[in-house]
Amino acid sequence: MKSTLLGRNLFVYALVASLLTASYGGAAAAAPQRSSARPTRKPAGAAAAQKPAAAPQAPAPLAEAAPFVNKVLPNGLEVIVLEDHSVPLVTVELAVRNGSFTEPPELNGLSHLYEHMFFKLNRASLLGEAYIREIDSLGIIYNGETHEEVVNYYFTTTTPNFPTAMRFMRDATLYPSFDERWTAAVRAQDPGFYERLRQVVEQQFAQEREVVIGELDRHESNPYGELGERMNERLFYKYPSRKNRGGNRQTVRAATTDMMRLIQSRYYVPNNSAIILTGDVTPAEGFRLVEELFGEWKPSGKDPFVEFPLVEHPPLQKSEAELIRKPVANVIIQIGWHGPSVGKDDAATYAADVFSFILRQPNSRFQRALVDSGLAAGAGFGYYTQRNVGPITLLIQTTPDKARAAVRAAYEQVAHFDDPDYFTDEELESAKALLEADDLYSREKLSDYSHTISFWWSSTGLEYFRGYLKRLRATSRSDISRYLKTYVHGKPHVGVAMLSEESLKASGLTEADLVGDAAAAPAKAAATGR
Numbered sequence: 221m222k223s224t225l226l227g228r229n230l231f232v233y234a235l236v237a238s239l240l241t242a243s244y245g246g247a248a249a250a251a252p253q254r255s256s257a258r259p260t261r262k263p264a265g266a267a268a269a270q271k272p273a274a275a276p277q278a279p280a281p282l283a284e285a286a287p288f289v290n291k292v293l294p295n296g297l298e299v300i301v302l303e304d305h306s307v308p309l310v311t312v313e314l315a316v317r318n319g320s321f322t323e324p325p326e327l328n329g330l331s332h333l334y335e336h337m338f339f340k341l342n343r344a345s346l347l348g349e350a351y352i353r354e355i356d357s358l359g360i361i362y363n364g365e366t367h368e369e370v371v372n373y374y375f376t377t378t379t380p381n382f383p384t385a386m387r388f389m390r391d392a393t394l395y396p397s398f399d400e401r402w403t404a405a406v407r408a409q410d411p412g413f414y415e416r417l418r419q420v421v422e423q424q425f426a427q428e429r430e431v432v433i434g435e436l437d438r439h440e441s442n443p444y445g446e447l448g449e450r451m452n453e454r455l456f457y458k459y460p461s462r463k464n465r466g467g468n469r470q471t472v473r474a475a476t477t478d479m480m481r482l483i484q485s486r487y488y489v490p491n492n493s494a495i496i497l498t499g500d501v502t503p504a505e506g507f508r509l510v511e512e513l514f515g516e517w518k519p520s521g522k523d524p525f526v527e528f529p530l531v532e533h534p535p536l537q538k539s540e541a542e543l544i545r546k547p548v549a550n551v552i553i554q555i556g557w558h559g560p561s562v563g564k565d566d567a568a569t570y571a572a573d574v575f576s577f578i579l580r581q582p583n584s585r586f587q588r589a590l591v592d593s594g595l596a597a598g599a600g601f602g603y604y605t606q607r608n609v610g611p612i613t614l615l616i617q618t619t620p621d622k623a624r625a626a627v628r629a630a631y632e633q634v635a636h637f638d639d640p641d642y643f644t645d646e647e648l649e650s651a652k653a654l655l656e657a658d659d660l661y662s663r664e665k666l667s668d669y670s671h672t673i674s675f676w677w678s679s680t681g682l683e684y685f686r687g688y689l690k691r692l693r694a695t696s697r698s699d700i701s702r703y704l705k706t707y708v709h710g711k712p713h714v715g716v717a718m719l720s721e722e723s724l725k726a727s728g729l730t731e732a733d734l735v736g737d738a739a740a741a742p743a744k745a746a747a748t749g750r
């Protein structure tokens with residue numbers, strides 16, 4: 221649907237956008253930020269606004285996990301209900317474990333193309349069911365998004381229209397126009413009608429292919445889109461398609477409706493999907509309606525992730541760098557590492573979030589060394605939670621005259637991350653409290669929080685999500701230290717900079733600077749750190 225393609229790496233976009241916003245006081249940010257695409261709490265450290273620093277005392281827990289209830293139907297469909305009657309609105313969301321993490325090069329972009337086809341014709345619209353005729357007048361807001369590890373679709377509507385929205389979701393999910401399982405009956409009955417129908421479907425498919433290609437073009441012509449892409453290509457060098465959520469132009473161009481059926485049969489099965497209901501709906505009502513409408517959805521009998529396992533992204537063999545020349549005004553520098561994977565090292569994922577939040581605070585040592593010092597207009601460090609290797613990213617926005625010094629200072633900070641005095645106990649506790657507060661704020665808008673639930677459901681599973689705040693609270697210094705030792709310190713990484721030809725000359729920035737070779741030389745440790 222509408223520009224679901226933002227970036228291969230949402231984290232970087234949000235971070236770039238936040239840096240630009242921070243430095244230009246809200247002038248139109250160059251990065252195409254789309255807040256609804258961002259898992260609300262994820263990635264830690266990526267939110268645009270800096271919140272006021274918390275009180276320095278160790279705070280009491282602010283929030284418990286969102287009080288959602290869930291149930292798995294006999295066909296494997298997970299139903300999640302988060303009830304809140306404060307506003308007469310309901311959001312109905314479908315989440316499917318699909319996205320670029322399931323895509324080898326020959327399928328790269330098909331999750332995305334499928335997403336575009338989702339709101340096109342389906343059985344109800346093709347057969348002219350009565351409810352479809354009024355759906356446009358019901359004020360239902362809908363959209364879809366393709367991410368690396370989830371594809372989600374959602375409708376938000378007023379309470380009386382909830383059953384209609386549910387019905388439309390059912391018809392779009394179970395009976396898309398290209399699905400020959402239901403069109404076979406039409407064909408048998410009226411071959412002429414079937415033929416016309418097929419032509420309409422093929423036409424619509426050809427149109428959406430062009431729409432997706434247009435999105436890919438726009439994405440690539442955006443310098444920040446390219447920055448993220450180049451980082452991913454180097455960081456995930458063996459299987460870059462798995463991190464390329466928009467897709468590959470050639471693959472999309474060559475796609476046929478047969479491939480939509482392939483995606484449907486592999487991934488659009490109840491045992492690989494969830495329905496999330498938030499807002500003015502009770503669990504009893506929600507479960508009943510989902511069972512009534514989605515009970516007929518046939519499970520595949522196979523777990524797609526057993527049949528088509530995720531790839532193992534091999535670790536980087538050595539650090540590497542790239543200077544990308546683009547006519548941009550400033551210098552954007554990004555350093556990336558392979559971070560932890562959910563399901564393999566959950567403890568490190570919590571530690572990563574807490575640590576990112578410590579660094580994000582305006583009075584952190586990191587911000588003081590890079591931003592207060594005047595070396596950078598903005599700086600961030602974050603981790604993007606993923607099942608299959610979430611990247612850790614350090615980002616700096618600066619000017620040509622300060623670029624070298626800023627990179628050196630950044631690597632010096634990295635070298636000190638694990639020092640016992642790098643952050644205080646107060647900073648540690650504040651970061652946890654702020655993360656909890658963040659979760660509470662994001663629950664204010666349930667239509668967006670539905671996407672957060674989708675994101676976690678797909679990448680981490682619900683139990684991780686349910687225990688998230690508790691586990692954050694339990695994160696200790698030694699957890700953070702282990703996270704840094706395992707994923708950051710002395711680990712191969714990728715440094716990329718985007719700058720203009722003139723900036724490059726003026727800055728004297730080199731690839732060696734970008735990988736931190738200069739900083740690796742015996743540094744005068746405490747000289748600039750504090």
Ligand SMILES: [Zn+2]
Nearest residue numbers: 221223224225
């Ligand atoms: Zn799209």
